[in-house]
Amino acid sequence: MSFDYILTILKPMLEGAQMTILLFLIAIVVSIPLGFLLTLAVKSRLKPLSWLAQVFIYVMRGTPLLLQLLVICFGLPMIPGIGEYLVLDRFVAACIGFILNYSAYFAEIFRGGLLAIDKGQYEAAQVLGFSKWQMMTRIIMPQMFRIALPAVANESVTLVKDTALLYAVAVPELLHFAETAVNRDFTIVPFMVAGVIYLLMTLVLTYVFKLIERRFTFE
Template sequence: MRDVVGAYIWLLRGTPLLLQVFFVYYGLPNFGITLENFPAACIAFVLNYAAYFAEIFRAGIQSIDKGQYEGAKVLGFTYWQTMWRIILPQTVRRVLPPVSNEAITLVKDTALVYAIGLGELLRATKIAVSRDAVTSPFVVAAVFYLVMTYVLTKVFDKLEQRYSIYE
């Protein structure tokens, strides 16, 4: 199982998200699986970001000192009790910054669905620029992306403060 998960993570992190979106939308019909553009985009994003989040959480769990596991064992905790009550709460504190970075990247990566004809902010912007021969819609799109990333940044800042052990 570890090899399968390792191969999955290697494959999804090692290939561009746009290629994965194309594969899910255009490639899966060759295997008898046809999806509309929105579900295809969602599946591609979930598969891609799951690989990144798996690595973030793996690193977070491995960063916890082995003494924590040993202490839990001495106290008679089972493996699952150790994970849920001791390891994962500490892991969450450590992985919040990289998780917030990935969430912000996800918001920006949504522009890639334009490539399979799914309407989104960047597609609407390009249509407006082509129609009106002005570039101001690009500025408006940039402001929207900045506002979305600002909101996400503030939400994750609050979470980091809430789970911080130093403040």
């Protein structure tokens, strides 16, 4: 193993890492608010809405993410009559799959955060004359996010690692370029380099969440 060889394989792998990071950013930015909306839907007094949200969460959490990606990428276009309108770009399909899957997990995390808030908080808000909107935005939601933050951080780290599933739907990301180099050069060095890149990404993400947790702790 030479330093020159590592530099040779590093450029395409970093290009693949850009795809990995892009998917992560899209998924995290969309799935967190969607997960919160799902939590509200589950707690809704409209029974059909609550039931649909619970079924969605159960299906998304109860089936493998890889299976969901395969269905969206290759299964939907096979539906008779409408399949031709459901052909998506592989990266777009992967984004949809990740967003739907992780929104279900974040919904359960936020639900746990809401359940952890003492009922006295709701009663105190009503006594002080807060409207339902004020109660949720000023009292309940800040506490819920503070409670849920460690679990959100852990799930986000898992999301970074799960981006490797892009390889299964033929989206050229970090692992794809590592696999290509391994097959071409008959060495495991590219896998080691890919592992280091994943570790660096999760290290940065963990550090960011530590800063956020520290800020919430001292507020």
